[in-house]
Amino acid sequence: MxxxxxxxxxxxxxxxxxxxxxxxxxxxxESTVYLGDTARVPxxxxxxxxxxxxxxxxxxxxxxxxxxxxxxxxxxxITAVALKTLQDELKIPVIGVxxxxxxxxxxxxxxxxxxxxxxxxxxxxxxxxxxxxGHEGFVHMQACPLFVPLVEEGMVxxxxxxEVADFYFRQLPKDLDTIVLGCTHYPLLxxxxxxxxxxxxxxxxxxxxxxxxxxxxxxxGNEAAPLRKYLVTEAPDRYRQMFEFFLGKPVLKExxxxxxxxxx
Amino acid sequence: MxxxxxxxxxxxxxxxxxxxxxxxxxxxxESTVYLGDTARVPxxxxxxxxxxxxxxxxxxxxxxxxxxxxxxxxxxxITAVALKTLQDELKIPVIGVxxxxxxxxxxxxxxxxxxxxxxxxxxxxxxxxxxxxGHEGFVHMQACPLFVPLVEEGMVxxxxxxEVADFYFRQLPKDLDTIVLGCTHYPLLxxxxxxxxxxxxxxxxxxxxxxxxxxxxxxxGNEAAPLRKYLVTEAPDRYRQMFEFFLGKPVLKExxxxxxxxxx
Numbered sequence: 065m066x067x068x069x070x071x072x073x074x075x076x077x078x079x080x081x082x083x084x085x086x087x088x089x090x091x092x093x094e095s096t097v098y099l100g101d102t103a104r105v106p107x108x109x110x111x112x113x114x115x116x117x118x119x120x121x122x123x124x125x126x127x128x129x130x131x132x133x134x135x136x137x138x139x140x141x142i143t144a145v146a147l148k149t150l151q152d153e154l155k156i157p158v159i160g161v162x163x164x165x166x167x168x169x170x171x172x173x174x175x176x177x178x179x180x181x182x183x184x185x186x187x188x189x190x191x192x193x194x195x196x197x198g199h200e201g202f203v204h205m206q207a208c209p210l211f212v213p214l215v216e217e218g219m220v221x222x223x224x225x226x227e228v229a230d231f232y233f234r235q236l237p238k239d240l241d242t243i244v245l246g247c248t249h250y251p252l253l254x255x256x257x258x259x260x261x262x263x264x265x266x267x268x269x270x271x272x273x274x275x276x277x278x279x280x281x282x283x284x285g286n287e288a289a290p291l292r293k294y295l296v297t298e299a300p301d302r303y304r305q306m307f308e309f310f311l312g313k314p315v316l317k318e319x320x321x322x323x324x325x326x327x328x
Numbered sequence: 329m330x331x332x333x334x335x336x337x338x339x340x341x342x343x344x345x346x347x348x349x350x351x352x353x354x355x356x357x358e359s360t361v362y363l364g365d366t367a368r369v370p371x372x373x374x375x376x377x378x379x380x381x382x383x384x385x386x387x388x389x390x391x392x393x394x395x396x397x398x399x400x401x402x403x404x405x406i407t408a409v410a411l412k413t414l415q416d417e418l419k420i421p422v423i424g425v426x427x428x429x430x431x432x433x434x435x436x437x438x439x440x441x442x443x444x445x446x447x448x449x450x451x452x453x454x455x456x457x458x459x460x461x462g463h464e465g466f467v468h469m470q471a472c473p474l475f476v477p478l479v480e481e482g483m484v485x486x487x488x489x490x491e492v493a494d495f496y497f498r499q500l501p502k503d504l505d506t507i508v509l510g511c512t513h514y515p516l517l518x519x520x521x522x523x524x525x526x527x528x529x530x531x532x533x534x535x536x537x538x539x540x541x542x543x544x545x546x547x548x549g550n551e552a553a554p555l556r557k558y559l560v561t562e563a564p565d566r567y568r569q570m571f572e573f574f575l576g577k578p579v580l581k582e583x584x585x586x587x588x589x590x591x592x
Binding site: 102103105109110111114209210212213214217219223224227228231298299302 | 366373473477481487488492495562
């Protein structure tokens with residue numbers, strides 16, 4: 065069924081791979097093409113106009129590479145800034161990471177904390193999405209800016225990660241029932257984070273929420289040998305190993321390609 | 329004497345401010361213009377050609393802003409990649425951060441460790457500079473990738489910074505006599521790092537080495553009211569506070585300007 069299009073996943077860098085991983089688990093027989101804009105990562109501190117310009121150029125390059133039937137913006141920053149523009153621009157469904165996570169959190173609990181980067185906290189995108197989903201309970205936004213460098217260093221357990229997590233957890237209010245991982249890097253820290261919180265706390269991994277939403281729109285795929293491509297805008301050799309770490313499975317050299325994103 | 333030019337300091341972001349700070353201490357009566365390419369920071373993972381392109385465009389913008397009598401590349405990555413090109417291109421002295429630090433380290437001791445980012449370690453620029461300076465003793469390169477995010481979070485002391493420093497220090501060989509801070513962010517961690525090492529270890533702050541080299545070339549300035557300008561390529565309001573943290577002194581709103589770096 066590849067003729068009818070593949071699922072495109074676009075992120076500024078690596079974090080979106082946790083969303084891709086969830087899509088692979090929920091929809092193992094769908095083809096996927098992942099694009100990480102490694103030449104311009106990180107987007108966090110860029111101006112909204114710059115991020116929108118990057119997003120349009122990257123998505124055009126992705127569309128030129130493969131026919132897409134659905135596009136996932138697997139990055140909180142891109143979702144917060146450019147979701148509406150891309151939904152207006154494209155003729156296929158475009159899904160961000162924020163709303164599915166907010167919906168899952170609203171269904172899961174009442175007293176919610178969202179762990180996120182400082183840029184996501186400041187964007188107020190989660191607070192607005194939770195309100196839009198009808199959540200009326202308590203919401204605490206917790207910026208955890210050291211989590212991304214820890215994950216990118218592969219330090220997802222051990223005393224440093226524990227000390228950093230403890231530092232942020234001490235700033236959380238008591239009696240939370242639900243914690244949202246509001247950054248695509250954070251699922252790699254989940255085993256550690258879970259071990260440090262009471263067992264009855266519910267955890268929302270927005271990648272899982274996105275994967276379920278994708279399945280709701282396009283149904284189950286049925287490809288016997290689905291395509292798995294990883295595109296980067298710089299340094300394919302350097303990133304292949306990182307892809308393997310984030311996905312927890314081998315990625316072959318020929319699966320990673322350098323893509324030319326013109327006009328940016 | 330401003331007519332004869334000011335000292336230009338160029339970095340990808342904030343780290344070069346520790347070099348600027350040392351220049352202000354050693355040469356308090358010289359005018360300085362600092363340019364941080366905040367729209368494109370960090371450079372660490374970019375291709376050499378990309379970094380050279382950025383460097384040429386930024387330096388042209390700096391020259392258009394003020395007449396320079398000397399340019400400091402206050403960044404290890406830019407120095408490693410683009411020093412030679414800029415020295416060939418410009419008619420003024422161009423100084424990088426690596427060679428002055430290597431010279432100071434060679435004079436200071438025999439058994440040397442260099443703390444640096446992973447990119448700087450991989451570039452082998454310090455090893456080559458130390459050899460070029462005639463250093464024949466032992467050199468250990470230690471990548472400390474979590475130091476930059478710690479400093480940018482303002483976490484330069486306390487249990488997390490201590491745990492991270494301890495993690496890297498455990499990887500150092502015994503009996504070092506000299507430690508080089510091979511990244512411009514690291515001087516902000518110096519009080520903590522010094523407190524964790526034997527007192528007789530000598531510390532090389534390459535900003536100080538650069539400032540002394542600048543003084544050797546241009547002599548003491550004699551301006552009564554030297555110019556202090558801070559240019560950024562994005563988000564002047566967001567960065568002003570960071571400038572104050574890095575410099576340890578107030579920076580006025582009117583001292584920070586957005587600059588248009590064309591052609592990149």
